[in-house]
Amino acid sequence: MRADLGKDPSQVSAMFDRVAARYDRTNNVLSVGNAPLWRVATTRAVAPKPGDRILDVAAGTGTSSASLAKSGASVVAADFSPGMIEVGRRRQASVPNLVFVEADATKLPFGDGEFDAVTISFGLRNVNEPKLALAEFFRVAKPGGRLVICEFSHPPVAFVRTGYHAYQRYVMPPLVRLSSSNDTAYEYLNESINAWPDQPTLAGWIREVGWVDVEWRNLTMGVVALHRARKPLA
Structure with missing residues (x-):
């Protein structure tokens, strides 16, 4: 069983539960x-x-959360997959200023x-209502608070885009079969x-x-984009 683009929360959560144990390794590959x-x-x-x-939303196993916590900040790693949270709590048990919370991004x-x-x-x-999630992020941020979104995107240069699509179609499937516990996901x-x-x-x-102050920059030629913004003080 795998989720589809309808992004039913229960399906997506269950899908991530099944890949949690080898998720970080597969992502690196x-x-x-x-x-x-x-x-x-x-x-x-x-x-x-x-x-x-x-607040680190969709934190998964807490790899990014632990990176943030190294600064001394207090970090809340939120994810709606109980399987991811279970793995994360075990792997990040030595990080004292990091806590895991099961949470839906659209109802924090x-x-x-x-x-x-x-x-x-x-x-x-992976959120079925991303605009609602963005509004929730806005609500829980302090005035002047920061928003950072790292997400897959679309390379703006045509030849890079073509190469990336070829990678997705021909190279990624065999890599997934080698590294993942659930290749259909x-x-x-x-x-x-x-x-x-x-x-x-x-x-x-x-x-x-x-x-406000919304901006982005491309990483890896636009395969990933980093969006940043700020909540107004008033």
Whole structure:
């Protein structure tokens, strides 16, 4: 069983439960070693510091959350997959300023204005109502709070885009079979990437719910895009 582009929350959650144990290893293989570089770029964009309270949504096994917590910030790793949270709590048990919470990105169990920064990496496209999630991120951020989204996107240069699509079609499937515990789940990965909007469209969605100073930069020639924004002080 695998999720489809209807993104039924129970289906998506169950799919991630099944791939949790080997999720990080598979991501490193499929990204051809770029996943750690994307994580470093995201952490720098969030710019965590001691005393900050940071929400990492769709945190999975907490790899990105642990990177943020190294700064001394207090990090909440939220995910709606119990399987991911179970693996994350075990792997990140030595990180004292990191807690895991089971949560739906569209109905966050937090009060208004709780977080200095909200971030999500490779998770927004798995949410069935991404605009509602963006509005929830806005609600729980403090005035002046930061938003950082790292997500697969669309390379703007034609020959790069063609090469990337060839990689998705011909190279990724055998790599998935070698590295993943559930290769059918990664069929959904490709479908969800190709159906996801481009960089300007996502920037527009972010602005729609109230974020300001919205900007993005491409990573790996636009295979991934890093969007940043700020909640107004007023």
